[in-house]
Amino acid sequence: MTTTVERFETALEDLEVPVRRTTPAAFDETLGRVANEPVVGTPLPFEGVSLPAWVDDEPTPGALESATTGVTAASLGVADYGSVVLPSTPEGSEPVSLFPERHVAVLRERDLVADMPTAIERLGPELRDGGSAVIATGPSATADMGALVKGAHGPKEVRVVLITDAEDADGGEP
Amino acid sequence: MSTDTRERKAERIRHLLETEGEAVEENTLGFNEGRYESVADLEEYEALKDRAREIKEDAIERLPELIEQLRETVEENGGTLYLADDAADANRYIREVAGENDADRVVKSKSMTSEELEVNEALEADGVDVVETDLGEWVLQVADEAPSHIVAPAIHKSEAEIAELFNEQFDPDEPLETAEELTMFARERLGELIADADVGMTGANFITADSGSIMLVTSEGNARKTAVVPDTHVAVAGVEKVVPSVEDLAPFIELIGRSGTGQDITSYVSLLTPPVDSPVVDFDDPDLEFADRDDDREFHLVLIDNGRMAMREDEHLRETLYCIRCSACANTCANFQSVGGHAFGGETYSGGIATGWEAGVHGQDSAAEFNDLCTGCSRCVEACPVKIDIPWINTVVRDRINREDGGQFDFLVEGLTPDEEPGGVDLQKRLFGNYETLAKLGSATAPVSNWTTKLGPVRTLMEKTVGVDRRRPLPAFERTTLVDWFEDRGPRVSAADADREVVLYPDVYTNYIDVERGKAAVRVLEALSVHVRIPSAPGSGRAPLSQGMIDTADEKASRVYASLAEHIDAGRDVVVIEPSDLAMFRSEYEKFLPESSYERLREGSYEILEYVYGLLENGADADRLRTGDGERAPDIAYHSHCQQRTLELDRYTRAVLEDLEYDVLESDVECCGMAGSFGYKEQYYELSMDVGDRLADQFTTPETSDRLVVASGTSCEDQLEDLLAREAVHPVEVLDPRSRHH
Numbered sequence: 030m031t032t033t034v035e036r037f038e039t040a041l042e043d044l045e046v047p048v049r050r051t052t053p054a055a056f057d058e059t060l061g062r063v064a065n066e067p068v069v070g071t072p073l074p075f076e077g078v079s080l081p082a083w084v085d086d087e088p089t090p091g092a093l094e095s096a097t098t099g100v101t102a103a104s105l106g107v108a109d110y111g112s113v114v115l116p117s118t119p120e121g122s123e124p125v126s127l128f129p130e131r132h133v134a135v136l137r138e139r140d141l142v143a144d145m146p147t148a149i150e151r152l153g154p155e156l157r158d159g160g161s162a163v164i165a166t167g168p169s170a171t172a173d174m175g176a177l178v179k180g181a182h183g184p185k186e187v188r189v190v191l192i193t194d195a196e197d198a199d200g201g202e203p
Numbered sequence: 204m205s206t207d208t209r210e211r212k213a214e215r216i217r218h219l220l221e222t223e224g225e226a227v228e229e230n231t232l233g234f235n236e237g238r239y240e241s242v243a244d245l246e247e248y249e250a251l252k253d254r255a256r257e258i259k260e261d262a263i264e265r266l267p268e269l270i271e272q273l274r275e276t277v278e279e280n281g282g283t284l285y286l287a288d289d290a291a292d293a294n295r296y297i298r299e300v301a302g303e304n305d306a307d308r309v310v311k312s313k314s315m316t317s318e319e320l321e322v323n324e325a326l327e328a329d330g331v332d333v334v335e336t337d338l339g340e341w342v343l344q345v346a347d348e349a350p351s352h353i354v355a356p357a358i359h360k361s362e363a364e365i366a367e368l369f370n371e372q373f374d375p376d377e378p379l380e381t382a383e384e385l386t387m388f389a390r391e392r393l394g395e396l397i398a399d400a401d402v403g404m405t406g407a408n409f410i411t412a413d414s415g416s417i418m419l420v421t422s423e424g425n426a427r428k429t430a431v432v433p434d435t436h437v438a439v440a441g442v443e444k445v446v447p448s449v450e451d452l453a454p455f456i457e458l459i460g461r462s463g464t465g466q467d468i469t470s471y472v473s474l475l476t477p478p479v480d481s482p483v484v485d486f487d488d489p490d491l492e493f494a495d496r497d498d499d500r501e502f503h504l505v506l507i508d509n510g511r512m513a514m515r516e517d518e519h520l521r522e523t524l525y526c527i528r529c530s531a532c533a534n535t536c537a538n539f540q541s542v543g544g545h546a547f548g549g550e551t552y553s554g555g556i557a558t559g560w561e562a563g564v565h566g567q568d569s570a571a572e573f574n575d576l577c578t579g580c581s582r583c584v585e586a587c588p589v590k591i592d593i594p595w596i597n598t599v600v601r602d603r604i605n606r607e608d609g610g611q612f613d614f615l616v617e618g619l620t621p622d623e624e625p626g627g628v629d630l631q632k633r634l635f636g637n638y639e640t641l642a643k644l645g646s647a648t649a650p651v652s653n654w655t656t657k658l659g660p661v662r663t664l665m666e667k668t669v670g671v672d673r674r675r676p677l678p679a680f681e682r683t684t685l686v687d688w689f690e691d692r693g694p695r696v697s698a699a700d701a702d703r704e705v706v707l708y709p710d711v712y713t714n715y716i717d718v719e720r721g722k723a724a725v726r727v728l729e730a731l732s733v734h735v736r737i738p739s740a741p742g743s744g745r746a747p748l749s750q751g752m753i754d755t756a757d758e759k760a761s762r763v764y765a766s767l768a769e770h771i772d773a774g775r776d777v778v779v780i781e782p783s784d785l786a787m788f789r790s791e792y793e794k795f796l797p798e799s800s801y802e803r804l805r806e807g808s809y810e811i812l813e814y815v816y817g818l819l820e821n822g823a824d825a826d827r828l829r830t831g832d833g834e835r836a837p838d839i840a841y842h843s844h845c846q847q848r849t850l851e852l853d854r855y856t857r858a859v860l861e862d863l864e865y866d867v868l869e870s871d872v873e874c875c876g877m878a879g880s881f882g883y884k885e886q887y888y889e890l891s892m893d894v895g896d897r898l899a900d901q902f903t904t905p906e907t908s909d910r911l912v913v914a915s916g917t918s919c920e921d922q923l924e925d926l927l928a929r930e931a932v933h934p935v936e937v938l939d940p941r942s943r944h945h
């Protein structure tokens with residue numbers, strides 16, 4: 030049987046979104062491989078994981094304009110679709126995940142769910158609590174100019190960094 | 204409709220076929236194919252559609268209560284809900300919001316509802332610069348054109364046309380050429396316009412009453428920018444967009460992209476609970492950290508009634524409110540695939556369901572413009588994620604249009620048209636609606652009637668008076684009807700020797716025109732040890748129904764049932780050759796007959812090849828039919844019938860032919876384009892042929908050009924013969940032990 034992680038990875042492959050699995054310890058190094066400088070990001074709400082010093086973590090409109098990569102946290106991943114759920118935050122996760130050419134979504138493996146109904150069930154209380162989020166699947170795209178083009182108003186490229194649960198550094202289904 | 208009106212209509216369609224047809228065709232076929240592939244991957248497709256339908260039914264039922272709940276949640280969240288009676292009311296409110304914010308520029312993401320309001324014009328009149336940020340909408344704004352599709356508004360424009368437009372309008376340093384260049388140019392330019400905007404206006408695909416959230420389904424990311432960059436967000440949406448809770452969104456998220464453009468999911472599904480926590484993006488203050496901002500965001504949800512509450516009370520139009528505007532009914536529609544929304548659309552909306560929307564929000568006149576383009580082929584019904592009976596809405600509105608104006612009263616035609624309709628019905632509609640009477644008369648006076656209708660002056664007259672296109676060959680009537688023939692001949696398998704008993708329904712076409720396929724059906728059934736009867740029975744009502752003559756169809760339904768009821772009671776199976784008539788029994792009769800009568804007929808009736816399939820499965824001897832391995836047995840190019848496919852019956856024909864060792868290639872177009880009377884009508888003849896060309900192309904390839912052309916529907920047979928100048932036969936004629944077709 031394919032695991033949720035494998036399904037998620039396959040879906041991302043179909044979307045041409047590279048995904049890297051890493052441990053909290055190796056996070057900085059992994060991020061370094063998928064982020065092109067200059068990098069701007071919003072705080073990651075994950076224990077034991079934080080943005081490295083070379084990421085501008087106090088985003089401003091100016092930083093948005095000059096950054097090549099934006100790094101934000103995903104609260105959920107949806108295996109069936111290869112989607113990541115990106116919550117809006119006062120620190121600007123929405124614009125940081127939207128303006129730069131490349132978006133890197135950081136997701137904990139434990140936050141992966143199998144399907145859309147489960148994701149929406151988890152989102153229900155958040156939205157009722159006033160929260161907002163975007164379910165993002167692959168890069169921004171348009172076919173309005175006569176052929177499919179990536180990067181219409183949003184990122185041209187998306188990368189996913191999947192953080193394995195600490196005690197399960199080798200990956201696999203816990 | 205006068206000759207002039209018909210000619211103008213034909214002219215307009217011809218123009219669109221020439222100028223926009225190619226781009227529209229390529230795009231809609233792509234979307235439609237994508238839909239088939241994408242929904243095939245969805246395990247619970249049918250269950251999801253049922254769930255989606257249930258949610259919408261419930262939401263519309265409880266709408267007033269949900270709106271009040273939503274008002275409370277939105278206000279609690281810190282926003283405002285304004286319920287606008289109509290477009291003018293909505294526009295007034297939106298202009299006020301813009302005025303209070305001293306807005307110089309409003310940026311918009313794509314919203315059909317805002318097109319319905321014509322809010323751009325209203326704001327522009329106040330001197331506000333309104334910018335569409337969806338790339339397709341922006342192209343149209345630059346070109347000053349209307350959308351041709353509800354989801355992909357600029358599909359009628361090719362890459363080259365857009366490049367020409369941009370190069371002319373913007374005179375860039377380097378001329379733009381590719382889609383990539385055009386997109387990057389637009390992104391940059393629109394990015395600057397968004398950065399300076401004072402108000403962002405979006406639509407909403409769904410609004411949840413429990414949380415006050417709006418869901419936006421997009422791919423480009425412009426709606427995300429529109430909603431969060433400026434500090435004021437106005438969302439406009441029809442009242443029907445409200446659903447009870449966040450959890451209700453799940454099936455729609457899975458269905459909407461797949462059904463529309465054939466994407467499993469679009470890039471972005473935004474779930475915004477405004478006013479949002481995201482910081483305002485103020486590029487004039489480039490160094491102020493987002494986290495340090497103290498924004499006071501404004502949010503206005505403008506819900507529009509504009510006729511919807513009245514639609515809710517209208518037993519037939521109500522279903523329209525379940526529509527999630529996915530566009531499947533446009534993409535799957537053969538006529539739409541040829542002409543797009545500039546012909547198949549009203550003031551705002553386009554595609555199959557547009558009739559319901561236009562009749563509801565702009566009035567019947569707007570719907571009347573294009574309502575005829577729905578031929579009732581029913582291919583959209585299975586495509587619709589909320590299971591709306593779109594052809595029925597088209598028929599009801601057609602019926603209402605028929606009744607609306609006095610129209611001509613022609614006493615000659617009145618004699619020929621013993622229908623249940625008022626005098627106002629358009630002459631052309633009336634003629635085709637009473638096809639049965641004509642066929643009777645034509646048959647009784649054959650062959651003279653056939654000679655007459657071949658005469659040039661007669662065709663000219665027919666074109667002038669009733670708009671029967673003179674380029675279209677007319678079917679020839681048989682003097683001896685199927686019923687007469689069978690009465691003389693009698694059954695060859697007695698009831699005592701038979702395994703089963705069948706009443707073969709003598710549909711109008713088989714009875715008066717293609718008597719041969721009726722005879723073939725009798726021989727095939729008898730070869731399989733079936734006792735056959737052919738009672739005299741009236742037409743099914745398909746012909747009047749397709750002209751919007753509902754009362755006449757209703758009356759026919761009762762008479763058909765009366766003529767078959769006794770047979771059904773006696774345990775005989777009703778077998779039907781013409782799929783469009785069987786579709787009446789199985790679908791539309793639900794609206795005309797008492798429930799138990801409808802159920803009995805539905806359960807007791809079969810399409811002829813479906814029935815043969817059942818006989819063979821139950822041990823009937825296939826060798827008594829003509830098989831595909833025999834000498835001179837033909838290879839087959841098969842075109843199923845649109846309504847037959849919707850009933851999922853095409854597979855039986857295919858299975859029988861293949862089981863009997865025929866080599867079969869099947870077309871995959873949605874409809875042949877003839878659709879009963881449609882292809883005969885002067886104003887639609889060219890469109891009908893254009894639609895037919897897609898089918899003709901499939902049957903003139905090296906693999907198919909030598910094959911015997913086989914089609915299940917009458918119209919399809921005629922259309923294929925006209926298009927290919929090859930003989931076309933019904934599948935039962937292939938199986939006929941006496942068949943000579945090769």
Ligand code: SF4
Pocket residue numbers: 462525526527528529530531532533555556583586587588589590591593
């Ligand atoms: S009627 Fe159904 S298929 Fe057509 S746009 Fe609406 S939801 Fe989609």
